[in-house]
Amino acid sequence: EADIYQTPRYLVIGTGKKITLECSQTMGHDKMYWYQQDPGMELHLIHYSYGVNSTEKGDLSSESTVSRIRTEHFPLTLESARPSHTSQYLCASSEWGQPDTQYFGPGTRLTVL
Amino acid sequence: KNQVEQSPQSLIILEGKNCTLQCNYTVSPFSNLRWYKQDTGRGPVSLTIMTFSENTKSNGRYTATLDADTKQSSLHITASQLSDSASYICVVSGLDNAGNMLTFGGGTRLMVKP
Secondary structure, eight states: OOOEEEEOSEEEEOTTOOEEEEEEESSOOSEEEEEEEOTTSOOEEEEEESSTTOOEEOSSOOSOEEOOSBTTBOOEEESSOOGGGOEEEEEEEEOTTOTTOOEEOOOEEEEEO | OOOEEEEOSEEEEETTOOEEEEEEEOOSSOOEEEEEEEOTTSOOEEEEEEETTOOEEEETTEEEEEETTTTEEEEEEOSOOGGGOEEEEEEEEEOOTTSOEEEEOOOEEEEEEO
């Protein structure tokens, strides 16, 4: 079982609030990813990182931002949440040399009222 | 444009029955194809991975096949159990300038009823 954690698991907040979704992994993986998934829909890559101080935007444009100050930690921040941000956010990680073997966290289900 | 299409979108079967899920892709160049199982409210978990040269791979009651010529894959579930109820996602890996690119299918939602 993969050692990748996300908190909170569920979050309900009001419009305009600043939120940070946490993601941590204890596998020493260099590469980390954030995906957005609406109910019953496919996953879309919104951010990824190759290692410390590396952040890249994914295929789906997102108003969120990420940071990678430590290898094990890849938080995602929304400065001002809106109802359109309501979705499930999944974090994943992988090793160099095995880019396709992504291990996923349990996800954070975000609801913005 | 790289695409992964899965069918059916949803499926209901009785416990103990077999079923087959389909995945067609247009990802190029192709690296490998993976099937994930995603329980409701959870992250996806890898079931199988197949490279270009592999035609079939099994993981317990799950058997995946790959036809790289027709760009089709299937996931066969034998003697289904209630715990098989989940979404099954086909993910095809290609190569981009960064070294890898994943294209996700929309998934098949399987419900196994007693």
